[in-house]
Amino acid sequence: MHDDxxxxxxEDRVEDSVKEELRSMGHELETGEVWFTFPCVQACMxxxxxxxxxxxxxxxxxxxLGW
Incomplete structure (x- = not known):
C-alpha cells in the first residue's frame, strides 16, 4: 500500500473485502500491480x-542474514 x-x-492481490472496508472509511483507492515494487521493507529487531x-x-x- 502506498499513499499518493x-x-x-x-497491490492487486489485496482482497476485495479489505478494499471495501478502506472505501467505507473514506479512502480513495487505486489498484496497482500484483507485486507493486515501489514500497519495500527490510527490517531487523x-x-x-x-x-x-x-x-x-x-x-x-x-x-x-546472520553470522
Missing part, C-alpha cells in the same frame, strides 16, 4: 532475550 496525495495505491531477527521484502533482492 490522498489516494491509496494497493532485537527480542527481549537479545535474539536478533531479520526480514526482507520478497519484492526486492534483499536478504536477512
Amino acid at each position: 496525495y490522498g489516494t491509496l495505491i494497493l 532485537m527480542t527481549e532475550d537479545g535474539t536478533l531477527r531479520g526480514a526482507a521484502d520478497p519484492r526486492r533482492d534483499g536478504k536477512a
